[in-house]
Amino acid sequence: MRTSIATVSLSGSLTEKLTAASRAGFDGVEIFENDLLASPLTPEEIRDRCADLGLRIELYQPMRDIEAVPPEEFARNLRRARHKFDLMRRLGADTVLVCSSVSPLARDDDALAAAQLSELADNAQEFGVRVAYEALAWGRHVNTYDHAWRIVEAAAHPALGTCLDSFHILSRGSDPRGIEDIPGEKIFFLQLADAPLLAMDVLQWSRHYRCFPGQGGFDVAGLVRHVMRTGYRGPLSLEVFNDVFRQAEAGPTAVDARRSLLVLQEQAGIDELPPRVVPTGVAFAELVTPDAEPLGATLTALGFARTARHRSKPVDLWEQGEARILVNTGPAVPRGGTRIAAVGLESPDPAGAARRAEALLAPVLPRRRAAHDAELDAVAAPDGTELFFCATGRPGSRDWRSDFAPGPRAEDPAAVPAGGPRRVDHLALTQPWHQFDEAALFHRSVLGLGAQESVDVAEPYGLFRSRAVTDADGRVRIALGVGPAPTDDGDRLQHIALATDDVVLAARRFREAGGELLAVPGNYHDDLAALYDLPDEELETFRELGILYDRDERGGFRHCYTRTVGRVFFELVQRDGGYRGYGARNAPVRMAAQRGGRG
Incomplete structure (x- = not known):
């Protein structure tokens, strides 16, 4: 029509x-x-x-x-x-x-x-x-x-x-x-x-x-x-x-x-598009940074190992379990420093996913490829984040990891110690102020993800609006957010949440390895004691490590945050009993703590 x-x-x-x-x-x-x-x-x-x-x-x-x-x-x-x-x-x-x-x-x-x-x-x-x-x-x-x-x-x-x-x-x-x-x-x-x-x-x-x-x-x-x-x-x-x-x-x-x-x-059944190809996981998150040292220190403290180097680009692969982080020191980084530049999405049909994206007007990104580089289809999201459609380790598909030359390894990166982060739980991408609705439509229509209801969070300088998109199994979760007012690009924080089976153990190991956790005001934990009947010993541990807590009808959520590197920070999360949220009630406390100083 x-x-x-x-x-x-x-x-x-x-x-x-x-x-x-x-x-x-x-x-x-x-x-x-x-x-x-x-x-x-x-x-x-x-x-x-x-x-x-x-x-x-x-x-x-x-x-x-x-x-x-x-x-x-x-x-x-x-x-x-x-x-x-x-x-x-x-x-x-x-x-x-x-x-x-x-x-x-x-x-x-x-x-x-x-x-x-x-x-x-x-x-x-x-x-x-x-x-x-x-x-x-x-x-x-x-x-x-x-x-x-x-x-x-x-x-x-x-x-x-x-x-x-x-x-x-x-x-x-x-x-x-x-x-x-x-x-x-x-x-x-x-x-x-x-x-x-x-x-x-x-x-x-x-x-x-x-x-x-x-x-x-x-x-x-x-x-x-x-x-x-x-x-x-x-x-x-x-x-x-x-x-x-x-x-x-x-x-x-x-x-x-x-x-x-x-x-x-x-x-409405008027016209057809290439069918939806819903991603099944996060293959990698790529960070660009002007200085790899502080980011590398944070990743090391989180338990990641630098396992490989791209054969033709200044990009390192860091791994722990199914969680993979690419650290790129090549491109110029805008004001604000380290940021999430790209996300690799596991796809059952990468070519089909790219066809649908192109049919829905997503910009197809040209790639500078060496002759031996894996062919990866990529499109740009509204905020400029590059989305790659991957088939990691799938028979008959060229694995993107073959572009990387393995380095010396002290241990198998697939082996995760008890309590260690094992995969990406979700990504939080703060959008330009005028692209929030556009981003939600893009991720729903192009990627086939389902959208949850929008949540408004009061932060120290206004309202922060968030809307999560996810697949049915929760293997791909992306929280889209927009700040209280138009801000410069460098003010938009992003974060990578890493799933662990024991957030207390993960937080202790991170701190013992030299990592710095975000400090949480004592008033928060005083209120937590009033809200939930938690054991005193557990509450004291939460105070010590800056762990926050939430609960819904399905289960509980324990999480804590690292200090920010550039525009990026990491979150350690433990989901118990089918909890499906993102700890929205705790976001104002986190945002206020981050406003108090960035690492």
Whole structure:
């Protein structure tokens, strides 16, 4: 199907918005009136610009407070409308959006509304324009899609149809099954938006918190399936009002928007994509650093051994059990120092995973490879993290570890001492402030991971928002976070959580090996004693080592943190009895302690 995006969904000038929509692969645009009014281009120049970019102007919007008003007011409305219809003819747009009235002059009179909309459609038809009537969720008298359709049906004018908007329908809790009673040819336009499930005024919800399908809590795909059963053949168009999107760069936002529609069409059964290939584990995490010595000291204290060196690049492989860390001293490191640059994901079908990623507009990363290097497909996540699809140790696949020349080993890296970290439990990647929703959609759609509910954490300087994505078995867990305000890239901390069967033993060994654990205030452990009936001896051990504790209905969670190296720190975690969380209640304490000083 054709895809479209409203210019109000993107930031920048109208020209910048059109360019971004075209480059992202959209077929058309809805031109928002304010964007046209602020543009130095004439309607003819905008029409030609769209044609040059391969964009069709699908809709001009909006016209407001038109119907069910006193005769003298309607006469003024018709005069205004005819000016707009003439402008649309110059613009090359043939459909106009008319929103249900919010005017205090509007009357609760469906017959009057139908008669005036019919007369408006008569005038529009003279200019080759169709009128798409939409029920605003906060409309004064018409605020549901079925009510809007009854008025359109009563008007019975060929140039008058309805516009369906997923936000206006789903935010009110309306049953979308009734859409199937509307003839497809009378649905002139379909606008799509998702939103987080919030308890707030619907107008403010609409104006500030809409997002692209798949980023919120609405069943947008289910609504689209109902629309498709009517025989609707118009475009799928995004109309998203969002404070973050209005400030973010238009190009990446347009790509994110297009990705959301590709996934939506897959979910609605309209189009097919390469099938999901869900990762089954973490093959490695790659850290880039300007100075390998402090990072190496931390890894050594954690029990890792430096086992191999890349044959052609300044990259060392550190291993312990199934946990593998690459330390790269080659590329220039931005302000903030050591950071997570790449993640290797175990995949049952690396080539298939790469095909799906590319189909969903993930940038495929070119690699400088020596002739003997393993072929690894890699794509970039929204925050720039490189994702490699790996098949470590799988028969018939070239193992990425063959790129490394083994060094002298004192012991088998696969052997893990009692209590030692044995694999990566999860990765925590703090996102640029404007890419949080984009990152969640990317990891769900491209990687096939399931998303948990967002969690807001109070940190010393605002709210930190986190959302975890994971596979069904918990072998791949990635916690996506965003800080309280736009910050420089160097302020975004990341961490690698390492799973152990005995966090107390692991913490003691780390400290005895010269590692420094993050100090936790005594007030925290005083409160812990009040919250949980823990033995006094265990509480004293927690105080000594800075271990934090959490519990859910499935089990317990013991965890502690190393001091930060650059932008990266490590977490030692012990999950007992099927605990599935990440210790969110303890995050404010950890963040406050880190604010007190970084190593």
